[in-house]
Amino acid sequence: xxxxxxxxxxxxxxALTALLVGAPACFWHHKPAEGDPLRGSDSRIELRxxxxxxxxxxxxxxxxxxxxxxxxxxxxxxxxxxLPERLLGQxxxxxxxxxxxxxxxxxxxxxIVVQPGQHVEWSLESQLARSxxxxx
Numbered sequence: 001x002x003x004x005x006x007x008x009x010x011x012x013x014x015a016l017t018a019l020l021v022g023a024p025a026c027f028w029h030h031k032p033a034e035g036d037p038l039r040g041s042d043s044r045i046e047l048r049x050x051x052x053x054x055x056x057x058x059x060x061x062x063x064x065x066x067x068x069x070x071x072x073x074x075x076x077x078x079x080x081x082x083l084p085e086r087l088l089g090q091x092x093x094x095x096x097x098x099x100x101x102x103x104x105x106x107x108x109x110x111x112i113v114v115q116p117g118q119h120v121e122w123s124l125e126s127q128l129a130r131s132x133x134x135x136x
Contacts, residue, residue: 043085044083044084044085045082045083045084045087045088045120046080046081046082046083046119046120047059047061047070047081047082047083047119047120047122048078048080048122049073049078049079049081049123050078050121050122050123050124051073051076051077051079051124052125052126053075053076053100053124053125053128054076054126055100055101055102055103056072056074056075056100056101057072057073057075057098057100057101058071058072058098058099058100058101059071059073059079059081059096059097059098059122060096060097061083061094061095061096062094062108063088063089063093064089067097072101073124092113092115093111094111094112094114095110095112096108096109096120096122097109098122098124098128098131100128105128107124107128107131109131109133110133112133113135114135118135118136119135119136120134120136121133121134121135121136
């Protein structure tokens with residue numbers, strides 16, 4: 001034992017204690033169950049935005065009396081956003097809100113209801129008042 005103590009620089013008991021204390025940490029990994037109330041559902045709602053406007057547009061979701069920004073769509077391009085299902089609330093109703101960066105103009109959709117398995121397509125036109133939204 002003295003020989004090993006000299007090689008390792010500390011006692012066997014100390015090494016064994018460190019191993020026994022640290023080993024259980026490898027088994028403490030917790031994978032949340034499906035629908036874990038603390039984490040919420042992992043399902044997402046796909047929002048496809050096509051921006052025909054030349055300005056970049058900041059996109060938000062209006063839900064449950066609040067506005068949550070989801071991202072920006074560059075001018076004359078398309079972007080797909082994956083929205084957490086929690087943004088739908090209990091009624092599964094949302095409105096989409098767009099604000100072109102560098103403009104005072106905004107656009108808001110009517111209230112839409114999104115059911116599980118559906119996705120939303122929003123087409124922002126050069127004149128935002130002509131924009132359309134559809135749920136598929």
